[in-house]
Amino acid sequence: MAAIAAHKLQIIRTLVETAPDAALRSLELALSSAGATGSLAAVRGLVEDETANRFVRNNILAPIVPLCVTRGAGCVSFPAPVLSRVWKALKVIAPSRVEEAAAKCNPWDLENGVPEVFDELCKTAAAGLRDPENAAFDSVRSLCDPEHLALCLQLSAITRSCLPKLSEWVSRMSDERAFAARLAYRDACRISEDAGPLLLDILSAHLPDDWRILRVISAVMDRPSDRYLASSEVKEFGERILADIDASVRRIEEFDFAAGEKAGREAAQGAHRVHLQITEFQQSVDINKDGPWGKRLARFKQTMAKACETRMDQADKVLEQALPTRPISMMAKKGARGVAKLVDEPDEAMIRRAQSALAFIAELRTCADKAGYGSSRNKVLEKLNSRLDPYIEDVLYVARTGEGGDSALAVKYLDVAAGFIAYTRDDKTAEIVRRRAAAAIAA
Template identity: 85%
Template sequence: MALAGAGSQGALASVRGLVEDETANRFVRNNVLAPIVPLCARRASSQVSFPAPVLSRLWRALKSVAAARVEEAAARCNPWDLEQGSPEVFDELCKLAAAGLRDPENAAFDSVRSLCDPEQLALCLQLSTLTRGCLPKLAEWVSRMSDERAAAARLAYRDACRISEDAGPLLLDILSAHLPDDWRIMRVISAVMDRPSDRYLASSEVSQFGERILTEIEETIALIESFSFADGEKAGRQAAQAAQKVQLQMVEIQQSVDIAKDGPWGKRLARQKQAMAKACELRMDQAEKELDKALPTRPISMLAKKGARGVAKLIEAPDEAMIRRAQSALAFVAELRACADKAGYGSSRTKVLEKLNARLDPYIEDVLHVARTGEGGDSAVAVKYLDIAASFIAYTRDDKTAEIVRRRAAAAIAA
């Protein structure tokens, strides 16, 4: 994109040519090796993956041992051919790569063998024909599974198992890498095994898929319990989004597997639901304290009862560290909107929001009064706190309410 303005002449013309050649080369490579491309990226330790340089080295090796086939693949990498389905030469090249990796005498693949387990990569490439056939159907398998699609998924799994005993689970792992949410592969597993019980699935050759999700849920619970408000709004949002993901993962397991209350996964899932609700409720309850620290108050009189709110303390400039902590806590509460009701802590979230708004509403009125009159504090400091309070109320209510507060602040300053 940076070189888009460079023409065929000039100092950057050769650089643009190199970039265009590399882009075209990667396009062909990624189409031919499409089944394994997402495996050459960061994945969980229990998932099949290979170092990123594997792709380029494997492609370089193929060019050296099958130059004519690679040229044919490049010629067939046009929109028309790709719309008609993957050309046979793509699968032929994958099979050649698998054979080359398994042949210790083939020096062209030495650089690839030095990076990973060559047999595992060879098996992934051997499955390329099956994988490539499944990929166009994968979106429908995980969104609108039917009896016909379930039969196709079972057939693909059986065909993989004929290649090798462990090739069936490997095929599912490869397909999961092509999904935006890899845990949705549970829908395909459910179809292949006709919605098995958790007892059966937990002892089967594909148990690692469910175990991986349950382990990820436990890790997310630990994240929510320990994330620091000091890391700001982004940390709060990320923690809440992780909670949303957990709620979806729990639903996915329940819909894909016949969960028994006393089953190995059923008992574990029940404990996780309780732990997640408890963790989210605890962190939401902390939001009010963080808000109090960010928006300090002073007692109205010496005789004020302990715990009384008091009025806004507008002497010193806002504490940025406290504001950042409050933003994190409030963002966490706000972002849980999408999953709180379904996950069982919706009423707790509603109560927390009521407390937060009961704290913010009178505070904003106090600060507006000081901003207009200068009575009870520094009007310049009051303006700063008004802007902060407006940003906070965007979390507890919405952006429209925050904008109204800002307009009132502007009017107070103008007056």
């Protein structure tokens, strides 16, 4: 295969250097089987070089790496290109130090603690950003507030010292760990009066759930009251979580069943997150029911329960639309259960709506009991199963005998009903229904 022209290789190099980490990993995997020669080998070399470069960069600039992504409103963040541009600038102004740091980015050196050169390079970057005469950082200044980024880099040594302890701080805080957190916060405040809250924000970016930073705040401030916290320099963290709770409630109230299973699961996961966030508040902060945050938390808890119950109650009607029935007789009472109506092909739009509603209910199992609407969920599931069980028996009878409807349609509706009962019961029950359907067809 002919070699790639130089100008085209440069275009590929630019694409590789600007590709997101996930895309780069996919490229590396796709090119892993490329030979040692040919055009693909050249591309693989570019990808491997960029992967190695990012490994070094992400170790040295580790404290700010999770800041260079899109984060929630109010969270400290910088455009994604900032990371690579800071790294390029460091290579220009401190090439020998960068080479020294790169040589220490191996498992042996990292196991023995963070090499001092890592923090020195972060300080060098901070100084370069603050120096308007340093042209190497001009491209970074064009993307963000240089002073804000410089302060984050200046805090790198403190941040880096906290990162190995962070998981312990948010999992099981002890007096000793609380003391260490307070020391780190105090050291940050010595750099700048607003550096303490900034340090907490940076640390929150390193957590899988950034709202768990409340546990560190609680340790630093010795479990403050909501009145005190709501008027302190770190009040934005609480306000941010409350805003996220409010948004989650609105998403559950407004999400469209037509969006399908994924939308239902995501809405329920939002309800689970709200339960965890409210619990986190109650454990980390001395909440007063009449306090500025206590009132809002109580209201959110009630609103969330009402929103979930309302959406669960809508599931029975949606299920009926996906699995239509007809009255047994003209004298049947209104609301009485009918028999399967096997006239038309299953409606994919109605099936998708039912999948969304049922997935929402199924996913709520992780939080419903503790959040106060477990009883409502159990009643809804009982109602849904009381609709599904006789429907499945009716359709099985038609599939076996051909009496009362089209047997081919019956098989299709059986598969749909089996998919639904996987949500209201479990996959094992759904598999039993499918086996019974297969046996009915073979009979």
